[in-house]
Amino acid sequence: MLKLQRWLSRNQLFEQVVCKKAGHVDHAFGSHPFSSGVGIPGQKFTHTVPKNENDRVYAAYNVYKGKAGVSMFPCLPTFTKLESGSLVIDRRGSILLTFFPAIGERKYDWTKKQFFSLNPTEVGTLISLGPRDSCEFFHDPGMLSSTAGQVRKSLTIKAHADGNGYFISLNVVDNTQSTKEFLSVPFTAGEFSVMKTACSFALPHILGWDRLTKPSLGMEKGFQPNKVNREGLSLEWKR
Amino acid sequence: MLKLQRWLSRNQLFEQVVCKKAGHVDHAFGSHPFSSGVGIPGQKFTHTVPKNENDRVYAAYNVYKGKAGVSMFPCLPTFTKLESGSLVIDRRGSILLTFFPAIGERKYDWTKKQFFSLNPTEVGTLISLGPRDSCEFFHDPGMLSSTAGQVRKSLTIKAHADGNGYFISLNVVDNTQSTKEFLSVPFTAGEFSVMKTACSFALPHILGWDRLTKPSLGMEKGFQPNKVNREGLSLEWKR
Amino acid sequence: MLKLQRWLSRNQLFEQVVCKKAGHVDHAFGSHPFSSGVGIPGQKFTHTVPKNENDRVYAAYNVYKGKAGVSMFPCLPTFTKLESGSLVIDRRGSILLTFFPAIGERKYDWTKKQFFSLNPTEVGTLISLGPRDSCEFFHDPGMLSSTAGQVRKSLTIKAHADGNGYFISLNVVDNTQSTKEFLSVPFTAGEFSVMKTACSFALPHILGWDRLTKPSLGMEKGFQPNKVNREGLSLEWKR
């Protein structure tokens, strides 16, 4: 039971870890170059890019609006290799949303960015929203730890009254710093359609189901996808 | 005719075979670590992991609720290589559902788990369900054999009255052991959306259609996807 | 103009070519073994499997009903390599439907099978059908040749009145042999859902769009996907 809770906690903790590591401003996050007026000029944006992971791909989908912007990309699951050679999923993947406030026309302050990591079921909820549906997700990055309740995040996706778009808004209350952040980005129907299509594409990947059907990467030995033991079945059959 | 029936029978037999092999409790099945209070501690969960298949990938999608949980993952088809070098599908793939009862808060008893293997058409039915639709599938693992009728399974997917989720329930009547099991898991709309999206992704793979369009794995010789004999067509054309 | 017509003609001619080559009965077509009571026992079913193409994959989706059955699988496009090294699509892919009549309980006569090859636009029509929609396609395998009008085929997909399934029926009138064949297979909603999902998956592949985004097979040299000449754009920009 403890372990299950710890797993949930870890998942949300990720948002904090990412926050701490990603305190730079750079054009590397997405395809849009930003003004270098904010952040630390000359430094690459390195969110979740630890040493020895120099093989990352940055291809976020970004939506920039007047008061804030949001960037999203999928984080793949991680696997552990058992002694038997099998791979076991270790940490489920997610869609990481990064919100950042505008500080002028087409200028955004990445030092004030906030993260929200959608787990598979939240992604499922998002992609099943009809044009007039809304939903809300709550995260506590310190859940079940000594920091529980210190930071509270909620993400709301709210359809426009005319059914022609959504507001995607992040509310972050940080009691340790006595701060409240509210970042809201209006999505057109087209932008939300991109988000839904990209998230639908990514969902099997963040579940790790693509690994069940494709060759693995970085495996030294030849590797075959998930299959049923035909001989076992045949033996069973002959009895 | 006999062969066709045998194939159907084999497909359902799979659920039994899997049951017999998978009598352990372990965190390896999915990404959620379980309490070790049930099952055989220290032993890896090895359902359908025979020797010499040390290259499996475990990435089930799990839904844990108060009275029971369910785990699902795709089983790929198997192929036979003909003398000509062609690959013929031998056994269609499926989506394997594993139900397990709760025995306390966030504790599940894997020794009482029950399997239900969705064939492609059942997967098709599931992914076409509207928010107020329901369906029911019946399996007899001993169908057409001497054990016909001994075990009867039915899976029902029933929409909530408000159209905002489903109950997925498995009924297993085992006359040989005079047992009846009923395991029911409520799915939110988001969880069912994950299931539909993941099953839609998996369907072409369990049909083997991905093999028609991609390079094969483990083939020694270079391998090209399904194609039409252009020369033959050209000759035909010139006549 | 002539060339365009010839291309259309070729596409339909395919159905005839396939017919002539595939006069055998065998279990190799799909995953269901057939009774060997019809056809030529001991011979492999070799539809569109010319010599030197020993790398095919057989993974049809089959629906067997009381009066007839139908089998479907995708045929990939073929490409021609230009002197420049570019690949040009030569013949668009299709979904090949094979209908066969029942001659008894679970017995089907493959010697009387009939083909109908869905082009991409017909596939698009099929996958956009709502639960009460219907459509009809007409093919003349001899179109624009001296055999025009000799054989006429029509495929109808007709929704059940209750919106819970379809009839898929093939009508073939062969004036050269004074024969009329009518083969009709009822599809449940689940079976049609499999067909739609599998055809949606296959559509980008039969268009050849997967080649735009993936490494090619059988290319000797390293190969990169479709990309824009960035240098050209940069030069343009500097002017």
Place this chain on the structure above:
Amino acid sequence: MLKLQRWLSRNQLFEQVVCKKAGHVDHAFGSHPFSSGVGIPGQKFTHTVPKNENDRVYAAYNVYKGKAGVSMFPCLPTFTKLESGSLVIDRRGSILLTFFPAIGERKYDWTKKQFFSLNPTEVGTLISLGPRDSCEFFHDPGMLSSTAGQVRKSLTIKAHADGNGYFISLNVVDNTQSTKEFLSVPFTAGEFSVMKTACSFALPHILGWDRLTKPSLGMEKGFQPNKVNREGLSLEWKR
């Protein structure tokens, strides 16, 4: 801020660049051979095929109608490799539409072709259109440059009144040459379904999200997809 605008401008500039490079008529663009009565006979159509890019794949989806035709295919994004080894998306991909007028029965004049490049959000809008929806996109290829306003393009997608198809029309006003072009192609529901399905398939690829989940091409060193630093998370956890 300037950089963001430049990026937008570049994206639209592409349409002009392509126009200038593609002044030939050839059958290589799609799978349909054209009459050689227009354009420069004997020359291959080389749109966006610069030297040293001899590995392109041509597999456009084409719709030919009485007054005009349109051809579409995806252009993948380009990436820049950082010193760290990471890949950063440099230029988002798009779906390139090429319109060409008819000059007779099944004859099209490729010298008068016009381009319109759909960015990801425009693709998202297109694939979310219901059977009675319409939309319009505006492009200025010279936007934010000294040639701003010289050429104005608008693409409209307008549903038929009966909900059974669309008109896709391109309007190009070129003030430098005092020309107005209007090219309109009626799409059946089936043809639009192909376009939607193919664009939905292509969207994650033009965003570059397939690179997050698949091995890269042309990378010398072994390459692994996007992943989270597990060690970092563990360290964080232990604190």
